[in-house]
Amino acid sequence: MQRRTVLAALGASLATGMGRAFAQSYPGAPVKMIVPYAAGGGIDAVARLMAQGLGEALRQSFVVDNRAGAGGMLGAEAASKAAPDGYTVLFAGNPELTIAPSLHGKAPYAPLSDFIPIMLVSQSPNLLVANASLGAKTLRAALEAARKAPGGITIGTPGNGTPQHIAVELLRSQLGMDIVHVPYKGAAPATVAALGGEVSFALVGAPPLLSHLQSGKLVALAVTQPKRSPLVPDVPTLGEALGLMRDDDFVAWYGLLVPARTPAEVVQQLEKSAAAVLQRPETRAKLVALGTDLVAMPGRQFAERMRLETKQYGDIIKRFAIKAT
Incomplete structure (x- = not known):
């Protein structure tokens, strides 16, 4: 029993050490940023701004990969199936992350469990x-x-x-x-x-x-x-x-996510770097020029927003029998 305990502790220690070593060397190669829409649109412009900023912060290229199709679901599906190693990130919006599952009955991915939210970057009114x-x-x-x-x-x-x-x-x-x-x-x-x-x-x-x-x-x-x-x-x-009693929140937002099971150390490093990029005055000024408001919501709050919004949109889609086509 004692030998098993020692081996388990040694294994945990080695895993922690390897995780830290991996995080310290990350990223050691270019990172692919999947954008589930065609180049030239609003979300693509914000994604490219973040890709440039993250590349500078982490001293490694972040290469935008536009995967348009199926209302954003094609790119999101590709990101959900990527290796959870931090070398594929997703820059996506609420249509494919909080609306698609209810609108299409069943999406080819589960946004709330297949991704780890890193940072909700901005929202366009x-x-x-x-x-x-x-x-x-x-x-x-x-x-x-x-x-x-x-x-x-x-x-x-x-x-x-x-x-x-x-x-x-x-x-x-x-x-x-x-x-x-x-x-x-x-x-x-x-x-x-x-x-x-x-x-x-x-x-x-x-x-x-x-x-x-x-x-x-x-x-x-x-x-x-x-x-x-x-x-x-x-x-x-x-x-x-x-003169309505309440205002519902219907904005288009853009956020950074990674596949589920990405190492925690990498998640933390990406979140820290994204926050640093968004604190730069020049980044804020460029977001305004692109017609989007800075949000800079950290991963945990971003995940909660996704959860609440998924329910909100799901209820309305069911109530009014809204169809995708």
Whole structure:
């Protein structure tokens, strides 16, 4: 019995020593950062900013690998099946991490158990905007003007099953108004539709809207989150704009994760390095320029947010029978 105890203690000591040695030498080779969307989008821009920062902090290349497809699930699945050694990380958003499992019935991965959250980096406010030609400066006035116009109240979003689509369904229920959801294939086409008058409103993330808000072609009427966004502090929340009792949190967020069973020492090193990158003033300034608000939420709180949001979206998807297509 004593011999077994000694051997067990020796084994634990060796494992701890090897773990520390591995962490000290990590990363000893380039790290692949999987982004489950095509290059050039909002999440890709934030991912590349973080890849550059982490590469500088850890003195090793972080190479972005865009794996677009299946609404973000293709890349997330690839990351979930990667070796848990710290040399594959995932930079993903809430569509594939908190919405997909409920929306598709069963995703090819389990976000809450197949990944270890490292850092929730930033979030982009979703803005409800209208074409300036509608002649309304407040949401209530815009809704009334659209209701009387040919075509009625139509809201374009980046697609079925997106956070914006879910927000539209909840808004229709809260207001009891005849609102038609018009799905597009991305935020850019939905923005163009609002500019061209195809829809009376668009509900999309901030990045493709900012230049049109500055030019005055589009008017921002509300953000779909509990507090105003520092990015557009003059834009009220839906609750403020409509006098609702509560504001639900429908934002697009971006975070860094690793496959489950990645060594704790590597997880800690990545979290520490990501926090250092986000503390840099130049990183914060670049995030603002990209149309996203700094969050810098550590792994433990990030995991809890994923858990709570998964339930929130799951309940709404079931309640309104929302489908992906």
